[in-house]
Amino acid sequence: MFAQAAKAFVKDTDPEGSLIPSSRLHENLNIYSLIYKKPRYWFQTKEKYESLHFTFSNVLNTEGHENTLSGMVITAADEVDWHMTSNNKKNCSVDGKVETALADGEVRLGGNSSTIQEFKIMTKKEAVDLDKFKNFCQNKELDMEHDVIKQASKKQPLKTRPVLGVLTERILTSKPCQFNSSSLMSGSVTGRLQACLKGTFNPSVSANRDNEKWLTIQENTVIAYRLNELKIKPSGKFVVSFTKNQKGGFVNEYEEDGVDCDVQSPPNLNQELQRLSTHFDLLSELKDPLLKILQETIMNNREKVSILENELDLLSENPDLVVPKDWVAVKDIDKLLVGYKNTTRSTIFRAIHLIVSAIDEMKDDCISTLSCSSCEELKTLQFLVHCMAESVESVCLSDPVLAVLTENMFRRAVLLFDQCDVTLRKDGNKLMIEIKNQSGNLPLVLSIAVKGLASLV
Template structure:
């Protein structure tokens, strides 16, 4: 067992452990998990300013992003306004929860298939067992929270310094909201987190071939594989692992209100010399509850222009993009990193690639190079549309389950993607008709391995495939949330590159 410092893989471990714990103890979802221990290193103090960036328009399945700027509310008040009385509300400390738990998943895959031809019969057998188990013991967690009533009283008649760099930069981003950290959850002792991965599998093949039309030769081959990893780390005591904030509704003159009962913060925006538009950012984002009914066909129709942009790219460019997406899908964290970088790029920012791993930098640069190759000097509008289309696909990939993304990565051949697109269109139409696997576009699904992967992909997206001999029906499960949509967007986007 190895004790390791925080790296990219251990950051994922910590994030999963915190999110799993919060699912059990924070039923209303008011707490925000930290994404990295670096975030809590002196940055997540009570009354710290937090910039919340809401998802891009159309990507409502994405979680907001949070970033501390290292300033407190007092630091950004208009000069002279904080000198009358310092902002120092009472802080309440209490026990939050005593928590330890084990979570993970176990998968078992058994598959058998035959490939028949004029010269040989090939029989494949696959038996794969995987388990990923993570144990965490946070022990007794502490909660610190400010007295909100004091904060409200203090904020009356106060103004923000609208010339402060943090205010100016946040205000300049249409999806950014300013918030104040009012509650945080901290460890009170070193907390061990252990991740155990076991993979065991057997692969066998039998080949029978006709030799010289008069003899029959047979060969059997089998093999097994076993992989185990056991990684452990400790989260230090007094580490912030989750927090909550109150959003600010800021007027052009610097006056602000605390949004105590709803998340509707933002900056007042000037529409003309005589008109004001309150919360101009609010119409850019659609709120969507995870279990809300979803008109899949309508949502995909809204995004059809993005798929069209990808489909008209040169064949070589489409092929390169498809390969880059396929490679990226092999690493869940790489997908999230790529989504974040493209999100910044779409906003006209120049993201800092210095903290990325070499393979991630190469992927980002390769995508940007492909975009530059397709765009002329005076085609800024097309460049923006192309970047938005690419970001949409990566964002949808990032919204898929780990299992669904992994399966889709093995379904990126042109015939399979075209078949998946037909199924997606059928699910979106919602007419419940039976499909024939004898149709040319779906014939590839008669292969045992391909159908198994397809069934798994749709199953992880809350869609059931019901097969009877050469016919197939699709059925969406109750309260599917956004999973069918993000899977459909990813499939249609990848199919646009074929």
């Protein structure tokens, strides 16, 4: 709940995207704290940030210089009252026919869920005077023998190394506050059975479940922070990034200290999906059990998706790691891999991580739609994703693969694609597919999530 609130706060109050939401309640996030920005494992995912137990002062080379930041001015901004309420509704229904030796008829399974989340936070801001900080950093060098620097710089190649940054601004709670999440789930079974011996039986069963969670956080808890990245040379010389276009990282000694625009062109969907196809193929042995775990246990809770993504991130890079007992999200998946060699386990975890990382990038409504999609609906969505990747602008609605595209499913598909910057619309007997301008990575995120889940059918 805390990570959700932090993300919502940053999205609502920082449209430029310069703030980083806190991911855990008790992180070491002080002014001048050193932060690792870990490189993205998958192209479509966001960077991750890891707070360290060192400050900027700890890694400066003090020889011949005064190493103190005590004279830097830290300002506290006025308090801001931020309030948000979200209501996420999800509907699922499955129709089917029953044919037995004694009876035949129709059965309809239905379910509804509604989650209301309320966040109310009083915040204050602490920030470094960047002009004074910039002057302080002139002619300074980093201690390249410090463990933090050595650990980050030893990885090869350069692009896989984490970026080192300094925390120069943070948003904190000014008063204790509470987050509330209330969920109401209901289900029903209705139908009509025509018995061959005695008349007609009309069953109707319903169930409801209410769940409410509260989270209290204390005063001075960091909700979000700003990072100034460091561009570091082998000699220890460095440049602090003060604009959005300046990026940090480890560079060679002769690279210019100028603006480094990190603008990525939109990915080629077809090429990216072909490159990732081996990961989808690898999951064929786990098929139905894994799909059930993802749809019924993980994807019905946004927090579980994020937790599973973090756990799989660690497992995919550490084949010898034994799953800790307190890792709840991954334990059911780990049971499916009993008997696999560690290297095979690691490869499978990496493939599952690909799917889950894409799902974690999606909006709640998209996750709800995919968690409710039947096997036939996933195949239809996969067909639409394939057409999109192949730049097929329209498909005929009479195509057999679109037979399950009922009005209800079409509405859900339109919403799913629209929130991933893709337009679906009917034009006569054709279905038009169009990627919106400046869509970024969202169409790729959609493609990986859909194709990954469909590979488990």
